[in-house]
Amino acid sequence: MANDNKKRTIEMKKDTVLKAAIRLFAEKNYEATTMAEIAREANVSFGSVSIYFGNKEELFMACVVLPLEEFTKSLLDFDPSPNSYREEIQTFILKHFELFSTQKEYLRLLVQVIGQYERFSEAFKVVNEHNEKLNNKVSQLIVNGQQANQLADGDAEKIAIAYVSLLFGLRLSYADDPSLENWNQFAEIAMRLFGPK
Amino acid sequence: MANDNKKRTIEMKKDTVLKAAIRLFAEKNYEATTMAEIAREANVSFGSVSIYFGNKEELFMACVVLPLEEFTKSLLDFDPSPNSYREEIQTFILKHFELFSTQKEYLRLLVQVIGQYERFSEAFKVVNEHNEKLNNKVSQLIVNGQQANQLADGDAEKIAIAYVSLLFGLRLSYADDPSLENWNQFAEIAMRLFGPK
Amino acid sequence: MANDNKKRTIEMKKDTVLKAAIRLFAEKNYEATTMAEIAREANVSFGSVSIYFGNKEELFMACVVLPLEEFTKSLLDFDPSPNSYREEIQTFILKHFELFSTQKEYLRLLVQVIGQYERFSEAFKVVNEHNEKLNNKVSQLIVNGQQANQLADGDAEKIAIAYVSLLFGLRLSYADDPSLENWNQFAEIAMRLFGPK
Amino acid sequence: MANDNKKRTIEMKKDTVLKAAIRLFAEKNYEATTMAEIAREANVSFGSVSIYFGNKEELFMACVVLPLEEFTKSLLDFDPSPNSYREEIQTFILKHFELFSTQKEYLRLLVQVIGQYERFSEAFKVVNEHNEKLNNKVSQLIVNGQQANQLADGDAEKIAIAYVSLLFGLRLSYADDPSLENWNQFAEIAMRLFGPK
DNA sequence: AATGAATGAGCTTTCATTCAT
DNA sequence: GATGAATGAAAGCTCATTCAT
Numbered sequence: 001m002a003n004d005n006k007k008r009t010i011e012m013k014k015d016t017v018l019k020a021a022i023r024l025f026a027e028k029n030y031e032a033t034t035m036a037e038i039a040r041e042a043n044v045s046f047g048s049v050s051i052y053f054g055n056k057e058e059l060f061m062a063c064v065v066l067p068l069e070e071f072t073k074s075l076l077d078f079d080p081s082p083n084s085y086r087e088e089i090q091t092f093i094l095k096h097f098e099l100f101s102t103q104k105e106y107l108r109l110l111v112q113v114i115g116q117y118e119r120f121s122e123a124f125k126v127v128n129e130h131n132e133k134l135n136n137k138v139s140q141l142i143v144n145g146q147q148a149n150q151l152a153d154g155d156a157e158k159i160a161i162a163y164v165s166l167l168f169g170l171r172l173s174y175a176d177d178p179s180l181e182n183w184n185q186f187a188e189i190a191m192r193l194f195g196p197k
Numbered sequence: 198m199a200n201d202n203k204k205r206t207i208e209m210k211k212d213t214v215l216k217a218a219i220r221l222f223a224e225k226n227y228e229a230t231t232m233a234e235i236a237r238e239a240n241v242s243f244g245s246v247s248i249y250f251g252n253k254e255e256l257f258m259a260c261v262v263l264p265l266e267e268f269t270k271s272l273l274d275f276d277p278s279p280n281s282y283r284e285e286i287q288t289f290i291l292k293h294f295e296l297f298s299t300q301k302e303y304l305r306l307l308v309q310v311i312g313q314y315e316r317f318s319e320a321f322k323v324v325n326e327h328n329e330k331l332n333n334k335v336s337q338l339i340v341n342g343q344q345a346n347q348l349a350d351g352d353a354e355k356i357a358i359a360y361v362s363l364l365f366g367l368r369l370s371y372a373d374d375p376s377l378e379n380w381n382q383f384a385e386i387a388m389r390l391f392g393p394k
Numbered sequence: 395m396a397n398d399n400k401k402r403t404i405e406m407k408k409d410t411v412l413k414a415a416i417r418l419f420a421e422k423n424y425e426a427t428t429m430a431e432i433a434r435e436a437n438v439s440f441g442s443v444s445i446y447f448g449n450k451e452e453l454f455m456a457c458v459v460l461p462l463e464e465f466t467k468s469l470l471d472f473d474p475s476p477n478s479y480r481e482e483i484q485t486f487i488l489k490h491f492e493l494f495s496t497q498k499e500y501l502r503l504l505v506q507v508i509g510q511y512e513r514f515s516e517a518f519k520v521v522n523e524h525n526e527k528l529n530n531k532v533s534q535l536i537v538n539g540q541q542a543n544q545l546a547d548g549d550a551e552k553i554a555i556a557y558v559s560l561l562f563g564l565r566l567s568y569a570d571d572p573s574l575e576n577w578n579q580f581a582e583i584a585m586r587l588f589g590p591k
Numbered sequence: 592m593a594n595d596n597k598k599r600t601i602e603m604k605k606d607t608v609l610k611a612a613i614r615l616f617a618e619k620n621y622e623a624t625t626m627a628e629i630a631r632e633a634n635v636s637f638g639s640v641s642i643y644f645g646n647k648e649e650l651f652m653a654c655v656v657l658p659l660e661e662f663t664k665s666l667l668d669f670d671p672s673p674n675s676y677r678e679e680i681q682t683f684i685l686k687h688f689e690l691f692s693t694q695k696e697y698l699r700l701l702v703q704v705i706g707q708y709e710r711f712s713e714a715f716k717v718v719n720e721h722n723e724k725l726n727n728k729v730s731q732l733i734v735n736g737q738q739a740n741q742l743a744d745g746d747a748e749k750i751a752i753a754y755v756s757l758l759f760g761l762r763l764s765y766a767d768d769p770s771l772e773n774w775n776q777f778a779e780i781a782m783r784l785f786g787p788k
Numbered sequence: 789a790a791t792g793a794a795t796g797a798g799c800t801t802t803c804a805t806t807c808a809t
Numbered sequence: 810g811a812t813g814a815a816t817g818a819a820a821g822c823t824c825a826t827t828c829a830t
Contacts, residue, residue, distance in 0.1 A: 637822090
């Protein structure tokens, strides 16, 4: 029991460190962020950070990879063979927009990894795999929708890529925090990528 | 005359340094790039780099700002009140795509500046101003097109932002060198943002 | 009784730690060896190591000093006034060689202490005292042997020092594990130090 | 010319650093010696030390290897086929003793390398090669002397090893600076290793 | 004008030690 | 008695910058 409490505390501390690291890495980037800063922000000694996550590189990797599973899960939470394709798209656009406007920091991290993919090749590889899953599922939905005569013609894969690119591009354009409403105003425009009725 | 030759040589050297700096800053990012590396790449001593551009920060600023004028000029090279709006859009999309697929390195630099706008606040300010010019001109064209009944309804400014976001997003998605053809395949899809006929 | 068992266990653990420490200190040297490594090697927590031996310096001291008593006892196990001096010398040479080839690790430790006597001044002092005992006893035997007309002339003390130096020198030369046989081949040569018949 | 002067100055500074490093490494050992200390001792910044020799490991390697050539040359400076073998041996013993009593610091370094040959495997390899040259040449001289009936029988190689071991062993025994006279008193004893007349 | 030797601030990382459990 | 989480001193190293040549 006492042991359990200890474990919980450690897990909580690790999480605090991770959150702080994500925030700082996102805002300032990998090398401009010092381990000491992260430790200070998380109210632990920098020795503890090393104990928790190994070295700086591993910590960065953890910042990128650990939240990725849940993040992608949210992104993939739609039905690729719905009754109404346009409605389903509309729905996931809103969901995605909410995610992208909410998870600002984590997304800055992803932009960094993608933007310097040579330097962060390992992290990039993992991110890319997840990204591809999203591309594939959106692509699949488009194909299905076209076969069901509910979506206009067009290269499904390219449309999917364009859609995901738009998501990241908007995140970049709205570097300074936009309110959720702003994003919603783009929903109708994003919809256009999938072709007219 | 002799003086002219010398000047030309210096200008040429400065340009070599700038090119090298852009390439390295883009690929590896600001702090991961060392002054020594840039100097080596440009075949000058690092003392010369300092003489030409001052310190590292000023060099980075130069890398971002100096090419910006010409870059934006290319982007703005379209008529906001053409006879055929859809044709004009089609044309500038192709031109923009060519620019974005050609200027890979410089765009990685811009992504960096935008992605860490707090850190590069000064550079960001300049970039943002230019960006706004593009947004405004595209926006203006859309408004004109709508008034001329050639373009579908929709918030012109938002459409412009979405369009520019798509440009940057694609640049990010195609981190690993895309051929120009690939980009052209997205032209039709990008067109969709401006609404159906 | 229960207490006795416990004590025995603690004594055994301490011994395990000491053995591990000697091995590691010998092989890698004082600063290159970490307390954590020693603890791991001995299957105890590093907290226990501190409890058993205090701090790192005290542990090292223990590694040097604790085996010294028995080690010297073995070295001194010969008769300084035997009937046949040459036979006695022959005998202790073999005994010493066996000790020096068997106790490789401990001797590396001693070499370290002697080699950096300023740094390990306290340990060195103790080692030196024991060393002197050996020198003195060998020296005494030589003097006796010379008086008994069984050994050739020569500065007895210097011969003793040379003999002990040869022991350590051979240990150094045969850094990579020598078999006992190799050592024995040096017995006849070592004998020469004590002069011809 | 100015360039030449500069080069000379740098070479001199490098030498100062090397000397300081040898002294400190010898006295305190590799890890107990800090780069800052070496730099301070040599009156340069620690940045310069890095420029001159790379990192700490490379500096240590340089300390071991650079003086080795000349050191071995001195050791090997004898004739393996002289007229009088005993005289030749007598002569090189005195020469070797002088070297070993003069080059105290460098020899402490060698003892360190040999004593922790696993840790300094690269340096050890080089040292060992040179050591073998000495062994071989001494060995050769003994064989020649035996064939010329001037030296007593006995395994020549083992005698050579014993002789070199005695040199190192004495260096170890006389950790605290001995005067040259002391060493000379051992000359006659060392001679005994090569057998009676 | 150009060079690159020299400097030292500032970073990451390791590890002995302490102490609450 | 035993553990191992936490700390932070201290080290090596990198690199922007200065400045004598």
